Amino acid sequence: xxxxxxxxxxxxxxxxxxxxxxxxxxxxxxxxxxxxxxxxxxxxxxxxxxxxxxxxxxxxxxxxxxxxxxxxxxxxxxxxxxxxxxxxxxxxxxxxxxxxxxxxxxxxxxxxxx
Amino acid sequence: xxxxxxxxxxxxxxxxxxxxxxxxxxxxxxxxxxxxxxxxxxxxxxxxxxxxxxxxxxxxxxxxxxxxxxxxxxxxxxxxxxxxxxxxxxxxxxxxxxxxxxxxxxxxxxxxxxxx
Numbered sequence: 001x002x003x004x005x006x007x008x009x010x011x012x013x014x015x016x017x018x019x020x021x022x023x024x025x026x027x028x029x030x031x032x033x034x035x036x037x038x039x040x041x042x043x044x045x046x047x048x049x050x051x052x053x054x055x056x057x058x059x060x061x062x063x064x065x066x067x068x069x070x071x072x073x074x075x076x077x078x079x080x081x082x083x084x085x086x087x088x089x090x091x092x093x094x095x096x097x098x099x100x101x102x103x104x105x106x107x108x109x110x111x112x113x114x
Numbered sequence: 115x116x117x118x119x120x121x122x123x124x125x126x127x128x129x130x131x132x133x134x135x136x137x138x139x140x141x142x143x144x145x146x147x148x149x150x151x152x153x154x155x156x157x158x159x160x161x162x163x164x165x166x167x168x169x170x171x172x173x174x175x176x177x178x179x180x181x182x183x184x185x186x187x188x189x190x191x192x193x194x195x196x197x198x199x200x201x202x203x204x205x206x207x208x209x210x211x212x213x214x215x216x217x218x219x220x221x222x223x224x225x226x227x228x229x230x
Contacts, residue, residue, distance in 0.1 A: 004156075006156075009154075033217045035218075042223075043202065043223060043224040043226075044221070044223055044224070045204065045206075045221035045224075047218060050217070050218065052217075091156055091157065093157075095217060095219075100145060100162075100208050100217075100219070101147065101159050101162060101172065102147075102149075102157070102159075102206075102219055104156035104157040104158070105156050106154055106155060106156045107154075107156050
């Protein structure tokens with residue numbers, strides 16, 4: 001069974017600075033997808049970024065980028081120029097080939113200080 | 115906008131009561147999922163359905179049942195609620211394999227359930 005681990009329960013960053021959230025996963029599959037979701041206090045799950053395992057290039061979406069290390073099974077999220085609106089719970093998630101279900105990590109609470 | 119909706123948004127109930135959480139979607143997706151979120155555990159899959167005639171258990175299905183009344187509706191029931199079912203519940207949808215956005219799941223706004 002696949003597992004996803006987020007080892008940082010909480011992180012904090014100063015506004016305009018950069019922060020990196022860590023995620024590791026365990027799988028025996030070669031074809032899969034990885035995601036970062038943001039959950040603000042509104043509870044809504046918002047997709048931040050996705051990475052296809054077959055792509056070597058790291059995904060980027062504006063201020064958000066990932067460092068995907070397939071051999072190490074590591075998938076970290078970098079937030080550049082942090083903004084107050086980035087404060088939220090962030091979940092790393094894995095989607096393999098079986099029925100499309102997502103396996104989530106425990107979550108990391110990100111606080112942004114003005 | 116095509117959307118995923120959940121009712122109720124918040125619910126407080128008592129131990130032993132039967133409760134139903136409802137999910138509707140206008141995305142036209144055939145795949146629907148129910149997840150439960152607990153602090154420190156992330157989201158875990160309860161049930162999933164690929165079409166009206168297909169219902170499958172997830173990793174934590176004990177104490178829950180589901181009904182897929184139509185392609186757009188997927189309900190989660192707690193036949194006899196207990197306090198450790200207090201959690202945040204999410205419904206999600208995804209498109210079939212081979213479609214453009216099949217690898218993404220779209221989440222509803224969540225239902226906060228408290229069992230006293």
